[in-house]
Amino acid sequence: MNLTVTEVQAWLAKFSTAIVENKDYLSDLDTPIGDGDHGNNMARGVIAYEESVAKTTPKDISATFQALSMAMLSKVGGASGPLYGSAFMKMTKATKSVETITSYEQLGDILAEGLEGIKTRGKVELQDKTMIDVWDPVVKAMQVGELDYDMVETAKESTKDMVARKGRASYLGERSVGHIDPGATSSALLFKMLLEVVH
Amino acid sequence: MKKIINNLADIIDEMMNGLAGSYADKIHRVDDSRVLAQNDIAEKRVALVSGGGSGHEPAHAGFIGDGMLSAAVVGDVFTSPTPDQILTAIDEVDQGEGVLLIVKNYTGDILNFEMAQEMSEMNDHEVAIVVVDDDISVENSEFTAGKRGVAGTILIHKILGDAARNGASLSELKELGDQTVAKIKTIGVALGAATVPEVGKPGFKLGEEEIEFGVGIHGEAGYRREKIRPSKELAQELVTKILADYAKKPTKVGVLVNGMGATPLMEQYIFMNDVLHLLADEGVEVTFTKVGDYMTSLDMAGISLTLIDLGDENLVAALQSEVSTIAW
Numbered sequence: 001m002n003l004t005v006t007e008v009q010a011w012l013a014k015f016s017t018a019i020v021e022n023k024d025y026l027s028d029l030d031t032p033i034g035d036g037d038h039g040n041n042m043a044r045g046v047i048a049y050e051e052s053v054a055k056t057t058p059k060d061i062s063a064t065f066q067a068l069s070m071a072m073l074s075k076v077g078g079a080s081g082p083l084y085g086s087a088f089m090k091m092t093k094a095t096k097s098v099e100t101i102t103s104y105e106q107l108g109d110i111l112a113e114g115l116e117g118i119k120t121r122g123k124v125e126l127q128d129k130t131m132i133d134v135w136d137p138v139v140k141a142m143q144v145g146e147l148d149y150d151m152v153e154t155a156k157e158s159t160k161d162m163v164a165r166k167g168r169a170s171y172l173g174e175r176s177v178g179h180i181d182p183g184a185t186s187s188a189l190l191f192k193m194l195l196e197v198v199h
Numbered sequence: 200m201k202k203i204i205n206n207l208a209d210i211i212d213e214m215m216n217g218l219a220g221s222y223a224d225k226i227h228r229v230d231d232s233r234v235l236a237q238n239d240i241a242e243k244r245v246a247l248v249s250g251g252g253s254g255h256e257p258a259h260a261g262f263i264g265d266g267m268l269s270a271a272v273v274g275d276v277f278t279s280p281t282p283d284q285i286l287t288a289i290d291e292v293d294q295g296e297g298v299l300l301i302v303k304n305y306t307g308d309i310l311n312f313e314m315a316q317e318m319s320e321m322n323d324h325e326v327a328i329v330v331v332d333d334d335i336s337v338e339n340s341e342f343t344a345g346k347r348g349v350a351g352t353i354l355i356h357k358i359l360g361d362a363a364r365n366g367a368s369l370s371e372l373k374e375l376g377d378q379t380v381a382k383i384k385t386i387g388v389a390l391g392a393a394t395v396p397e398v399g400k401p402g403f404k405l406g407e408e409e410i411e412f413g414v415g416i417h418g419e420a421g422y423r424r425e426k427i428r429p430s431k432e433l434a435q436e437l438v439t440k441i442l443a444d445y446a447k448k449p450t451k452v453g454v455l456v457n458g459m460g461a462t463p464l465m466e467q468y469i470f471m472n473d474v475l476h477l478l479a480d481e482g483v484e485v486t487f488t489k490v491g492d493y494m495t496s497l498d499m500a501g502i503s504l505t506l507i508d509l510g511d512e513n514l515v516a517a518l519q520s521e522v523s524t525i526a527w
Contacts, residue, residue: 027398031398031402035277035395035402035417035418035419036395036398036402037275037276037277037278037395037397037398040397041275041278073281073282073283073314074281074282074283074284075281076281077252077274077275077278077279077280077281077307077311078278078279078307079279079306079307079310080307081279081281081307081310081311082282082307082310082311082313082314083310085282085314086314121310121313121314122306122310165343166306166344167306167307167344168305168306168344168417168419170343170344171337171343171344171347171415171419171420172420173343175420
């Protein structure tokens with residue numbers, strides 16, 4: 001594996017495109033169990049990221065992650081902004097002196113920092129029906145070099161049967177069952193796009 | 200969707216400019232920000248900042264003024280404002296005595312305001328947060344994000360604003376805020392859903408004659424749907440449920456009847472009349488009343504009822520003290 005700033009930016013560019021393309025789908029997922037704005041909010045964030053990268057051309061991986069973190073923090077709002085923002089802030093720190101990511105283990109460890117950021121900020125546990133339910137298995141599989149597309153998809157789908165215990169969906173209790181979590185879905189896009197770059 | 204707007208992308212900017220332009224004697228928009236702030240902030244006092252998603256007007260900017268808020272941070276429709284904007288508000292209003300953030304208990308709001316608090320501490324601001332969670336239609340358990348913060352928030356703005364004006368310190372305000380929040384209980388009832396401009400269709404559907412108890416201020420699902428009944432019976436449902444939620448039935452209360460946005464004042468007064476009769480029957484003395492659109496939900500039809508235990512005379516005085524704001 002050889003992920004330099006070029007590949008990392010390619011990854012996040014793909015992620016941005018995927019979010020914009022799936023904007024309506026993400027908002028539709030958010031309608032029955034949230035307030036129907038996840039796609040719009042995330043799209044605002046990735047568009048701001050693209051603008052920021054075009055303007056400042058970050059020189060390394062860390063600066064790239066920081067650009068995404070700040071865009072998410074300042075443009076998304078809701079719960080997703082601080083959660084993605086915290087994840088990429090932790091990953092900014094974790095890549096401070098990293099020029100090239102050379103192994104699955106190293107990439108997994110960097111993502112693990114991001115996961116930690118989300119857990120701390122959101123006080124979220126596994127099975128709460130949140131983005132963590134995608135991040136956690138993805139990080140573990142990445143660390144041992146076993147992550148594939150199907151795994152990401154399965155993790156996302158697993159949120160369908162869960163009862164929401166965090167965020168606005170939690171007010172629905174049992175009625176949240178049967179709906180895929182929108183945050184888990186946007187996170188799944190993030191990791192599917194990463195796989196496209198890694199492979 | 201029929202709405203008096205221009206480009207969707209501009210609604211927040213244009214609303215803020217319209218507000219600031221209408222009340223330029225009281226408030227101004229901080230340049231290039233989502234912050235509306237008081238023109239002349241008193242020195243040597245703790246400053247109060249609140250905020251949240253848009254769509255709840257006149258909350259929160261309508262409550263900026265001496266004796267209430269110093270600034271309001273404006274998010275997108277039904278979406279919490281971001282930490283950098285909250286930080287801008289803190290920078291703008293801090294007079295060196297610290298800043299108290301009043302936050303409605305929604306996950307997004309909590310996360311963004313907490314991040315702003317952490318960031319502001321790096322800028323040497325002293326910041327505390329009071330979380331309002333007055334909506335008792337939601338069960339407060341570890342399996343939910345907890346009770347929501349709704350119309351009762353404006354009573355906290357008033358009570359803490361008055362205390363700050365009288366020189367309370369940041370820690371005293373935090374303590375008073377937490378104690379007072381526990382005395383406030385609200386339930387809403389919806390007759391029809393709000394339409395978020397970006398979405399373009401109502402957030403939920405109710406039948407021609409159907410109402411829903413316990414709906415949140417963003418159209419979150421409530422606890423029961425049924426056929427519309429006379430105001431008296433709706434009042435009975437809400438008063439009974441709220442009084443039962445107090446560990447000890449209060450002897451004196453304040454009553455806030457709040458319109459959700461599309462319910463005429465006529466109906467709000469009728470409902471208030473019923474509430475006052477019911478409380479009299481219950482032997483509960485009413486020492487403060489307020490009725491009108493204070494914490495709306497865009498064009499949702501419906502009302503919420505808030506009771507606050509006013510056993511403490513100081514709270515009555517705080518609620519009744521004079522303020523000059525757009526909306527109190």
